[in-house]
Amino acid sequence: MKKTNLELKEINKNEYIAQQESNLNQALEMGLSKDEFELICNKIQKIPNQTELGIFSAMFSEHCSYKSSKKWLKTLPTKAEHVIQGPGENAGVIDIGNDQAAVFKIESHNHPSFIEPYEGSATGVGGILRDVFTMGARPIALLNALRFGSINHPLTKHLVSGVVKGIGGYGNCIGIPTVGGETNFNKSYDGNILVNAMAVGLAKKDRIFYSAATGAGNPVIYVGAKTGRDGIHGATMASAEFTKSSSEKRPTVQVGDPFTGKLLLEACLELMQTDVVLSIQDMGAAGLTSSSVEMASKGGLGMHLNLDLVPTREEEMTSYEIMLSESQERMLMILKPGSEEAAKLIFNKWDLDFANIGKVTNTGRLILDKNGFEACNIPINPLVEDAPEYNRPYEIFQDKKIVKSDYFKSNQTLNDILIKMFKNPNIASKKWIWEQYDSSVMGDTILCNGKSDAAIVKIHGTETKNTLGKGIAMTTDCTPRYVKSDPITGGMQAVCEAARNIVASGARPLAITNNLNFGNPEKISVMGEIVGSIKGISQAALTLNTPIVSGNVSLYNETNGQGILPTPVIGMVGIIDEVENSLGISAENNNTLIILGQNEDFIEGWLGCSLYQEIVTDDFDGAPPPINLNAEKKIIDMMLTLNDNNLLTGAHDISDGGLLTAICEMLFENNLGLNVNLPKALLSSKTKDHLTHSWCFGENQGRIIISTNKTDEVVSLLKKYLIDYFILGSTNTTSNLNLSNVDTISISELNSINEATIPSIMD
């Protein structure tokens, strides 16, 4: 469109540039490829102007388009009777009975958190909360999955401190309890930390809000905070590898304001009590671009917006900047025509901006006006439908080498190893971290951080005469060592461990949200990790009937060509009918500890790829412990039966660090002791015997330790259902762990080490 000189003067210089034709070099700078640029020109039948190109580059970014992973994500199992909404919306929705639904999702904020740990992690929490309340759900819990570099790396302390403060800073202020998660350290994350945040909310089953735009002519409403110049092109930044100059990308990190987030949460939920909201979408990655495009695209409609009406924080923002800003705490809504004034009153009450910025159209085009000119006029379909989908070459590498226990010629005692375990920040108590999170606000937290394998939060208002109510169980899990050595087994293991954690807390597993964190998918081996772990996750999720209902993919987690350990985090949600039946990990005195999934004949534990191997040799290799999905299912069902019969006092899944580490964790809180039975074949063994070490620290899967004061009843049920089990012994008040003739270990001393490890690094 040609403009007169006079008209050009009216537009400021930057806006003029934003409306100029773009070229290939600019497209490459924005992260598009030559083919993609040509595809765009072809599809829209013109050379895009700068604003239009910016919109395409954001929508075609890996972050928004899932172009490398889409082909494989489609293969995930997403359906089950209890699924109300699977992937594709702001969050997944499942039926939890009583006409209620749980709404949940996990999302990464890896790149921004590395550049600016406080703001990056805080806005990660803010963003995932908006995804949940956009659907009409009140958030009731937050979790996270964090991966940092080696504890000795010079940046790690700064990053841990900033990320933990940021997560707390947002969650504590907005008043949603942070109840669970995991934090691990490995040198592969030195240059790329992972910050995955998960939120769970509650909604009425028939009051879920979706994002598809409806009704040509309906008003498009912008609410929340004003648009600033922060986070411009954040989605594109999150889709590229880091180099040494990445700290220059600090301006692409968004800045969060949990106070405005809280006001927006309350205002949206208050408006949703009425019947005027037709559709709603959070402005997350790629801000106004992705929200308007996705709403219009899902509704098969178009949108005509006047960018002069968008509330801005700064003067003279261009159409390009407004469309690509990732300022936080903003929402886009389609309202019933005529309801604008009533809706505005609610947002005024909460001191939030409310602007009618345009209309839904039936043209199928995105038309944007700025300063009286058309700043953008492009068809919507190519932005979504024609977004590239790559079938990237891959090779799934599976390490088949079996590391036998005699590989470890250890001269260390069991106590030596246990001390190293609890001095290792991966095993040591994370109390220093979780005390910085408000875990009890909202008054419904039953079990959280470290007290149980999965967090349990009571469902408000489900109390009856007989029970305090139903509860939602939640956990996040992944063992990247296993995924690295064998992506398929590693993917299965993450799902199985999550399910074991849910049943060990007394609840029934229901569904999954996943966060797939990997390196550069253009590398054949990394793509193999993606494909392999999706295959593994799918198989396990099918067997356990825990479909994937939402998720997020974060690729290009590489710095100077060095990739992270593949980290497909599983966030799992379950349900418990009576929260009184929740199980913690701590045993009480005079409890019998019984291990499920292993019997008297089990002697040699699996040390390949174990934390033991990492601790003893400073590295890991070999095949990870295999997964038997049917056996996992059997143990999970058995746990539910045992708990339904009120036979358990506690339970703990065996994972990193193996059996002996898990036993210690069960004894710590009440400072108990245990005389551990050893299988007959090990009775004459010594404390430095590799076989004994493998029995104590092997990471064979499908095992849970239960504590009970009804041993006979438990054993008769285990026999009835043909479950392998082994009685470990009875707890006592000595605070000593005795392994017949092998070793005596002081639980209280170990616990002091356990508690001191992280504070001694961080304080």
Add this chain to the structure above:
Amino acid sequence: MRAAVAIFPGSNCDRDMIVALKKITGKSPLKLWHKDTEAPNLDLIVIPGGFSFGDYLRCGALAARSPIIKNIKNHISRGGALLGVCNGFQILIEANILPGSLVRNKKLLFTCRETTLEVQNSLQSPFLSSFNTGDYLNIPVAHNEGNYIANTELLKELENDGRIAFKYKQNSEIETDYNPNGSLHDIAGILSKNGRVLGMMPHPERSINSLHGGTDGLKFLTKSIEEIVG
């Protein structure tokens, strides 16, 4: 019992406090919005925890300038009882209803955990008259700015006048971090001169459930309400 909970933008423990009061009295307390300039005669107003106005400027500073504060001051001048919990305590200090200051926790970290409170030998106060000196209550804290400081004269005055309601209790001689925020004299809560205003950092409304947080908060709130109603 005529009770109300005062709500500011950014309050986030209002629902929890309402649940607790309803559990005790059988009816929901009135909700007062920060812009309310009129309120009926009440027996008790509670200012709940949270991050009023995002803790901007200083915790409680902006809330202390809200229209409702005039109401609250009228309420106490009528002899009404007033309880400020956590951010509510911070607001009472910023509004000059209670003396001293609450500054950042000694370790400069937000802290959420169980604490044990020891009831002090206090002046006659409806919040404490059902308890004996030395009684203890297990009630959790969750705050970033709970470190109570005051000058020597004020501390002496508070001690001598029996205006320290609770101190964090050391459970054993080896326990070093029993005080979660480094407050002077281990102060966890203080009273007004007439004992009818109590500000405290710990959250009694989070301790009303035997499965999590215990029930000492419920006991404290129940006894307080019984005394206030008389």
